[in-house]
Amino acid sequence: QRAGVYALVGDRRRLLACRLARTGRWTLPGGGIxxxxxxxxxxxxxxxxxxxxxxxxxxxxxxPTAHWTGRAPDGVVEDFHAVQLLYRAEVLPGEPRVVEVGGxxxxxxxxxxxxxxxxxxxxxxxxxxxxxxx
Numbered sequence: 001q002r003a004g005v006y007a008l009v010g011d012r013r014r015l016l017a018c019r020l021a022r023t024g025r026w027t028l029p030g031g032g033i034x035x036x037x038x039x040x041x042x043x044x045x046x047x048x049x050x051x052x053x054x055x056x057x058x059x060x061x062x063x064p065t066a067h068w069t070g071r072a073p074d075g076v077v078e079d080f081h082a083v084q085l086l087y088r089a090e091v092l093p094g095e096p097r098v099v100e101v102g103g104x105x106x107x108x109x110x111x112x113x114x115x116x117x118x119x120x121x122x123x124x125x126x127x128x129x130x131x132x133x134x
Contacts, residue, residue, distance in 0.1 A: 001081045005043040006030030007058065007089035008128040012113050016096060017125065018050045019107040026111075027122040030084070031104065039085050047091065049100035051108040058087040064127040084124055086131065 006028040009016040017026045029050045033042040044055040066082045096108035111119075113129055 001083065002032055003039075003083045003085070004030055004032045005039050005046060005085045005087065006124050006128070007043055007047050007055070007087050007091075008061065008131060009047075009053075009089050009091055010110065012132055014110045014112055015116060015128070016051060016053075016091075017109060017111055017116060017121075018098075018105045019109075020122075021104055021106045023120075025120045025122050026116060026125060028086075028124050028128050029105075029108065030124070043085075043087055043089070047089065049103060050098060050105040051091075051096040052099045053091040053094050053096060056090040056092050058089040060085060061088045061131050062086040062127065064124060066123050084127070086124070086127055088131070 007030055008028060016029060018029050019026050029047045030043065031046040033039055040058065043058055047053060047055050064084050064086060069079045072078050098105050098108055116125060
């Protein structure tokens with residue numbers, strides 16, 4: 001089981017998304033909460049690592065979960081339950097760019113909801129779009 005935090009940044013006109021290195025799928029900026037880390041601190045850290053943008057404010061809007069069994073990146077078969085804290089977030093002005101070297105994210109960009117729905121996306125993106133009423 002793993003708890004993570006994700007930032008829904010933007011609106012129906014444009015949403016911030018990140019492309020995962022391992023799968024090429026697009027997700028919302030975010031990731032796992034480190035041991036002894038508070039969720040709000042994890043959100044700010046992950047957002048900065050994956051997009052280079054600074055968190056201005058955030059509000060918890062949902063807690064989507066997912067469960068799957070399959071191979072982890074290291075090849076181990078696992079039974080995985082993800083619990084995601086989904087935040088509606090605002091960022092300080094700037095252009096997205098990945099700042100974490102060797103991390104899970106290889107690209108960050110703005111998309112319309114329609115553009116995102118035409119790409120390979122994760123369930124957390126679908127949860128974010130649903131939260132926007134889409």
